[in-house]
Amino acid sequence: MQSLEPAAAPNSPGAPLVEVVDLRVRYGERWALDGLSFTIGAGEVVGLLGPNGAGKTTTLSVLATLREPTAGTALVAGHAVDRDPAAVRGAIGLVPQTVALYPTLTARENLRFFAHLLGLRSRAAADAIVQAFELAGLAERADDIVSTFSGGMQRRLNLACALLHTPRVLLLDEPTVGVDPQSRERIVAAVHAQTAAGTAVLYSTHYMEEAERLCDRVVLIDHGRTVAIGAPAALVRQNARVARLAVVTRRTLPPAWLAGVAGAHLLTDTRPDAGDGGNATHVAIDDLTVATQVLERAAALGGEVMEFHLHQPNLQDVFIDLTGRALRD
Amino acid sequence: MTTLLTMIGKDLRLLWRDKAGLIFLTLAPILVITVAGFSLANLYGADPTGQTAYEFPFVDEDGSALGRELRERLAHETAVNLRVLPSRTDAEQAVRDKRAGTALVIPRGTDAALASGDAAELILYTDPVKYLERLNVRMRLLELRDELTTARRQDAVRDVRREMEQAQADAERARTALAQAQREGEAAYANAQRARADAIARGQASLERSRQTVEAEMQRAADAAAAQMAAEVRQQVDALRGPLRHYLDTVQERRAEFDRWIAELRRLAGSHAADIPPPPQFPEMPDALRQLAGDGALPIRLPSPPPLRLSLPAPPKLELPAIPTPPAIELPEFHLPAPPALAGGLKIFETNLTGGPLHINTFDQNVPGFSVTFLLLGMLLGVSLGLLDERDWGTFERLRAMPIAAPTVLIGKLMARFVVGVVQMIVLLAVGWLAFGVSLGPQPWALLLPIVGIVFAGCAFGLVVAAVAPTREAVLPVGSAVVVTMAAVGGCWWPIDLEPRWMRSVALAFPTTWAMDAFNDLMIRRRPVQAALPPTAVMLAYGTLYLLVGIALFRRRLRRVA
Numbered sequence: 001m002q003s004l005e006p007a008a009a010p011n012s013p014g015a016p017l018v019e020v021v022d023l024r025v026r027y028g029e030r031w032a033l034d035g036l037s038f039t040i041g042a043g044e045v046v047g048l049l050g051p052n053g054a055g056k057t058t059t060l061s062v063l064a065t066l067r068e069p070t071a072g073t074a075l076v077a078g079h080a081v082d083r084d085p086a087a088v089r090g091a092i093g094l095v096p097q098t099v100a101l102y103p104t105l106t107a108r109e110n111l112r113f114f115a116h117l118l119g120l121r122s123r124a125a126a127d128a129i130v131q132a133f134e135l136a137g138l139a140e141r142a143d144d145i146v147s148t149f150s151g152g153m154q155r156r157l158n159l160a161c162a163l164l165h166t167p168r169v170l171l172l173d174e175p176t177v178g179v180d181p182q183s184r185e186r187i188v189a190a191v192h193a194q195t196a197a198g199t200a201v202l203y204s205t206h207y208m209e210e211a212e213r214l215c216d217r218v219v220l221i222d223h224g225r226t227v228a229i230g231a232p233a234a235l236v237r238q239n240a241r242v243a244r245l246a247v248v249t250r251r252t253l254p255p256a257w258l259a260g261v262a263g264a265h266l267l268t269d270t271r272p273d274a275g276d277g278g279n280a281t282h283v284a285i286d287d288l289t290v291a292t293q294v295l296e297r298a299a300a301l302g303g304e305v306m307e308f309h310l311h312q313p314n315l316q317d318v319f320i321d322l323t324g325r326a327l328r329d
Numbered sequence: 330m331t332t333l334l335t336m337i338g339k340d341l342r343l344l345w346r347d348k349a350g351l352i353f354l355t356l357a358p359i360l361v362i363t364v365a366g367f368s369l370a371n372l373y374g375a376d377p378t379g380q381t382a383y384e385f386p387f388v389d390e391d392g393s394a395l396g397r398e399l400r401e402r403l404a405h406e407t408a409v410n411l412r413v414l415p416s417r418t419d420a421e422q423a424v425r426d427k428r429a430g431t432a433l434v435i436p437r438g439t440d441a442a443l444a445s446g447d448a449a450e451l452i453l454y455t456d457p458v459k460y461l462e463r464l465n466v467r468m469r470l471l472e473l474r475d476e477l478t479t480a481r482r483q484d485a486v487r488d489v490r491r492e493m494e495q496a497q498a499d500a501e502r503a504r505t506a507l508a509q510a511q512r513e514g515e516a517a518y519a520n521a522q523r524a525r526a527d528a529i530a531r532g533q534a535s536l537e538r539s540r541q542t543v544e545a546e547m548q549r550a551a552d553a554a555a556a557q558m559a560a561e562v563r564q565q566v567d568a569l570r571g572p573l574r575h576y577l578d579t580v581q582e583r584r585a586e587f588d589r590w591i592a593e594l595r596r597l598a599g600s601h602a603a604d605i606p607p608p609p610q611f612p613e614m615p616d617a618l619r620q621l622a623g624d625g626a627l628p629i630r631l632p633s634p635p636p637l638r639l640s641l642p643a644p645p646k647l648e649l650p651a652i653p654t655p656p657a658i659e660l661p662e663f664h665l666p667a668p669p670a671l672a673g674g675l676k677i678f679e680t681n682l683t684g685g686p687l688h689i690n691t692f693d694q695n696v697p698g699f700s701v702t703f704l705l706l707g708m709l710l711g712v713s714l715g716l717l718d719e720r721d722w723g724t725f726e727r728l729r730a731m732p733i734a735a736p737t738v739l740i741g742k743l744m745a746r747f748v749v750g751v752v753q754m755i756v757l758l759a760v761g762w763l764a765f766g767v768s769l770g771p772q773p774w775a776l777l778l779p780i781v782g783i784v785f786a787g788c789a790f791g792l793v794v795a796a797v798a799p800t801r802e803a804v805l806p807v808g809s810a811v812v813v814t815m816a817a818v819g820g821c822w823w824p825i826d827l828e829p830r831w832m833r834s835v836a837l838a839f840p841t842t843w844a845m846d847a848f849n850d851l852m853i854r855r856r857p858v859q860a861a862l863p864p865t866a867v868m869l870a871y872g873t874l875y876l877l878v879g880i881a882l883f884r885r886r887l888r889r890v891a
Contacts, residue, residue, distance in 0.1 A: 064730040090732040100723030102339065104346035109339075116335040117731050145346070161727070 016041045017091075017169050017200035018063065023072035025058050025224070032058040034224035035072070040169070040200040045191060047215035047232075048204040049315075051323050055224040056204045057097065060173050063202065064094045077168045090119075093167030097174045097204075099154040100161070103147035107138055107157055110146060111164065118165040125164075132160035135190050152183025159187055163194065170194055170201045176210060188214055208316035218315065222323045232315045239318045244311040245291050248278040249303030257301050258283065263290040278306045332733050336741020337748065340715065344749055350711070354753045358703035359760055365822070366695045366765065383462050385409035386420040386432035386454075393440030395477065402473055403433075408465060421454055430459030431466040443481070514655035521652040529647045536644030544641045566627065574622035577614060584611045693768070696761030697848035698821035701841055703757070704750055705787045705815060709808040711746050712791025717801050739883065743788045743876075750784035751777075770851040775858035779847035782868030786840035789872040792879030796886050820845040840871045 016039035025033040033055045040046045048056050061067040062074050065085035074081045077091035101110050111132050115125040133139040136156035138149075146154060159175055172191070176184045191214060195201055205211050211218050212232040220228040220235070228235055244267065253270045263286035270281040283294050291310055298305050344350055387403060389396035403411045412429070414420050420432035434452040442449040453470065455463045587608065595602030621627060719725035719742075728738050758776060761767035769776060794811065798804040816822060818832060819841025825833055836842040843864035850860035 064726075066726060066729055086732060089730055092730065094727060094730040096723040096726050098721075098723030098726075100727040102343060102722065102724060104343055105339070109342060113335060113339045114727075114731070117332060117728070117733050119732065121331075 017077050018046075018202060019073070019075040020059070020063075021073040023059070023062060023074055024070045025055075025062060025067065026070045031224050033062070033069070033072075036219075036221060036224065036226055037072075038219045038226065038229055040202055042168075042198045042200050043195045044217070045195055045201040045203055045215045047211035047218035048202055048221065049206075049208070049211055049218050049319060050221040050227075054222045054323070056221065057173060058224075059221070060094070060171050060202065060204055063088075063169075064092060064171055065089055091168045093162035093165070093170045093199075095159050095162045095170070095172040095175045097177065099151075099158045101146050101154060101158055104145060106143045106145055107133070107149070108142045110157065111161060114161045115164045120165060128164045132164055135163065135186075135193070136160040137186055150180070150183075152179040152186075155179045156183055156186055156190075159190055163190065166194075166197065166199070168199060170199050172201065173204045174206060175203075176205065176207060184210070208314060208319055212315045220319060220322060227322045228318070235318050236313055236315060239313075239321055242284050242286060243288065243291075243313060245283045245285050245294055246280055246309040246311070247283060247295065247298050247303075248280045248306045248308065249298055250278055250306055251303050252279050253281060253298060253301055253303045257297060257303075258294065261290065261293050261297055263287055264294050279303075332737055333741050333744070336737060337745040340742050340745030341748065343715075344711075344745070350707075354703065354707045354749065355756055358699050358753075358757055359764075361703070362692070362695050362699045362757070362761065362765075365699060366691045382406075382408055382410040383431070383466060384412060384423070384429040385466065386412045386414045386423040386429050388414050388417050388420045388432070388434040390417065390437045391435045391439045392437075393435075395440040395443065396435045398477060399433075399435065399473065402476070406469060408469055417452070424454045424456050427456065430456045430462035433470065443478075511655075511657075518652060518655045525649050525652055529649055532647040532649075533644065536647065540641045540644050547641070548638070563627075570622055570627075573618075577618065577622045580611070580614070587611065690765075692761060692765035693853050694824060694849075695822075696758065696765060696767045697852060698816070698823075698845060700754055700757035700761070701783055701819075701844050701848070702812065702816040702821045704754055704783060705790070705812045705841070706808070707753060708746055708750055708784065708787030709791045709794050709812055710804065711749070712743065712788060713795035713798060713804045713808060714801060715742055715746070716792075716795040717804060721801075736880075739792065739880070743792065746791065747784055747788050750787060751780055754780040754784065768852055768855065770855050772851070772858050775851050775861055776848070778858065778861040778865040779844050779851070779868065782847070782865040782872070783840055783844035786844075786868045786872035786875060789875035789879055790840075792883060793875050796879050796882030799886070815839040815841045818842070840868045843867045843871075 018038075018040035020039070021037050023033050023036040024031060036055065036059060038046065048059060050056050058067065062069050062081055063076055065081050065088050068082045076088045079087040079091065081088050102113070105113070108129065111129045112125065115128055120128050130139075133142055136153075136159065138153060138157055138160070141149065141153065146157065149157065155175060155177075156179075159172070162170065162172075170191070176187050179187070188210070191201055191203065203211065203215060215232060217229065217231050218235065219226060228238075230238070245264075249270070255269065257270075258264055258266055264283050267282040267284050268280075270279045272279055281298075285291050285294065288310070291308075295305055295308060385403065387400060389400060400411070400413065403409060412423070414423065414432075417434045420434055423429045424432050432454040434454070436450065436452060439449040439451065451470070451474070453467065455467075457463065591605075591608045595605055598605045716725070716739075719728070719738075725738070729735065754776075758767070758769065758780075762769050790811070791808075794804060794808050798807045818828065818836045819825070819839040820828075820836065821841055825836060825842065825845065828836065847861040847864040847868075850856045850864075851858075854860070
């Protein structure tokens with residue numbers, strides 16, 4: 001396991017609000033979680049990354065008290081999920097992967113219902129509902145039936161329902177799946193607002209760019225185990241990723257056409273591009289300035305550059321590197 | 330509690346927004362009840378509106394009172410649609426053409442035969458394929474026949490009795506007249522007797538008066554004659570008394586003169602006077618003679634005729650001939666024979682011990698039956714699909730992660746469905762009452778007992794189905810199969826007594842059986858609330874069992890899913 005864990009979470013003034021130690025969950029003969037450990041401090045956003053079946057949802061289920069751990073420890077706001085689930089439930093806000101709303105009720109009815117279940121009454125509930133509408137940007141549609149909402153609106157409302165009682169720990173299970181950029185921005189902003197208030201956030205997602213941008217740290221898991229943990233940039237750096245340049249030329253370039261270009265080396269041979277009939281070559285470059293040289297060399301060799309794509313190394317690369325390219329269903 | 334109410338309110342609001350669900354709960358059962366009610370109406374004879382009546386050709390060859398009466402009665406039967414045809418050929422053809430399952434012919438002479446005491450037959454053409462129609466029509470005809478023959482017998486007996494009573498009355502009048510005559514004869518006799526006595530008395534009195542008159546007249550005559558005789562005697566005496574008195578006076582004077590003489594003689598004889606013998610003495614005149622010659626009252630009683638006391642003999646007692654005694658009328662006693670005992674028709678007197686009507690209609694069975702069916706469908710599908718909806722929507726997971734007790738979610742949903750189920754049953758029974766005239770029994774409020782029982786059992790069984798059927802696709806076949814079986818076997822669609830004995834035993838395992846038992850007791854048999862207590866208790870027991878099993882299965886399933 002790669003670990004770039006700091007001694008304590010950056011925004012954490014004290015003990016972590018989520019503390020997972022050697023967490024194990026077994027489904028029959030299969031270990032869904034097999035020794036998972038991480039912490040989340042107050043005001044910290046921790047991304048939970050992993051391929052399908054890696055154990056992300058199981059981890060969230062355990063922390064949300066929906067499933068008891070087979071072994072290990074999971075503390076939320078200081079309460080063990082298996083020994084004091086009621087206290088844990090009072091401390092968390094869960095945003096399930098599905099839009100957990102009543103589609104035939106209005107947005108206000110949904111919020112009012114969940115507010116009541118969260119113990120908010122009269123004025124407190126009304127205030128929380130108003131804030132939730134502001135946060136979700138749905139005040140104008142408050143009395144519309146939820147099923148008439150777009151996917152993004154439903155996702156925003158889905159998040160708002162979990163924030164009504166200002167939870168100390170927010171558990172989000174892929175909250176931005178299938179939403180438009182504007183809604184995604186609103187969701188991300190809402191999460192940021194929560195962390196600013198000291199909420200610890202566990203953010204499960206497949207969107208690496210989102211995790212990179214939002215999370216203070218990410219926990220990359222696979223097969224129920226922690227594969228890597230740390231700040232996204234640190235993980236990228238640690239995995240020594242380089243930028244890649246894809247060059248598409250009208251004519252085939254010779255085999256050693258990059259010879260002499262410092263800081264660049266071929267990743268693949270030139271081969272026909274599936275697009276508009278050109279030939280594609282993938283080149284690893286050490287620096288962005290090298291990209292210009294590579295393009296100039298290709299042009300000089302009569303390749304006639306039709307297009308090129310520059311790919312900066314990112315968290316997804318790390319993810320693929322660490323979890324492989326095999327399909328997970 | 331607030332949380333529970335919130336859960337219930339949410340589910341009720343969800344259902345309210347589910348227009349299709351509401352239609353399923355209310356309009357669909359009403360539609361099915363209506364369709365089934367009319368479709369199965371002939372199972373019970375006919376629907377109350379007569380729209381399902383059998384076509385019933387009718388031929389009256391006899392043209393008699395019997396035919397007219399039968400025709401009139403059949404015309405009022407909602408079970409048949411009477412078609413009067415001119416000939417039996419037409420009736421046969423109607424049955425052969427399947428336009429009718431039965432046809433009735435009243436042969437010529439039927440009524441006359443019956444009137445003369447002979448046997449008579451009606452002809453009923455039937456199509457055995459239309460078995461139920463044949464049975465219903467035949468049974469109704471038999472009932473009508475019973476009614477008619479009984480009515481006729483009663484009429485005949487009534488006629489005889491009336492004639493006998495008339496004869497009795499006539500005899501009584503004759504007897505009364507005789508008695509009157511007897512009384513009048515006796516009165517006349519008494520009058521005659523009195524008249525006779527009066528006549529005798531009057532005659533006797535008259536005779537007496539005549540006798541007295543005669544006697545008085547005779548007495549007066551006798552007295553007058555006696556007085557006249559006395560007067561004449563006195564007159565004669567008086568006539569004699571004067572000379573007598575003169576004589577006596579002369580004698581007296583002579584005596585005096587004699588005395589003087591003697592006295593002179595003596596004197597003259599002087600000394601010899603003594604020698605003179607005493608003269609003879611004049612006898613003293615007796616006083617009586619003196620009195621007799623006196624002026625005074627006669628010293629003697631003149632002889633007078635003895636007083637004549639006439640006494641006529643009493644008149645003879647009048648005797649009138651005796652009045653003959655009126656003959657004693659022996660009033661006859663009229664002993665009329667009892668009315669002839671006609672051979673009575675053997676009629677089965679059906680006594681309905683339930684307090685309800687003898688004939689029920691299709692809706693009496695179908696309204697509670699299909700209400701229970703759709704209630705269970707609503708409960709099973711509502712609870713299980715509701716829970717699946719919660720799962721599919723993700724709200725169940727969200728609810729489980731909220732600070733509320735885990736059972737609250739289930740209980741809230743079940744209670745919401747319970748409320749909906751109770752309202753659904755009340756609405757459906759009310760519609761049955763208003764639209765189809767179904768009775769709600771003597772205590773309509775008592776229906777709440779089986780309603781609560783079956784709704785509770787249905788809710789709890791919905792939880793079992795939800796726990797057993799993992800998907801929406803599984804719920805529909807599992808739930809439908811269970812509901813259909815429970816409803817059908819439990820007697821919701823037809824009277825449970827149509828089922829074989831073993832099936833009825835199996836049916837005891839279904840709450841529907843107990844629900845229908847209670848509903849039938851209250852609504853059809855019109856029994857009081859006590860009748861619904863045992864089946865309600867059984868339903869509640871089943872509901873409790875289902876609830877426990879459902880919770881156990883649901884927990885296990887939740888553990889598996891998580």
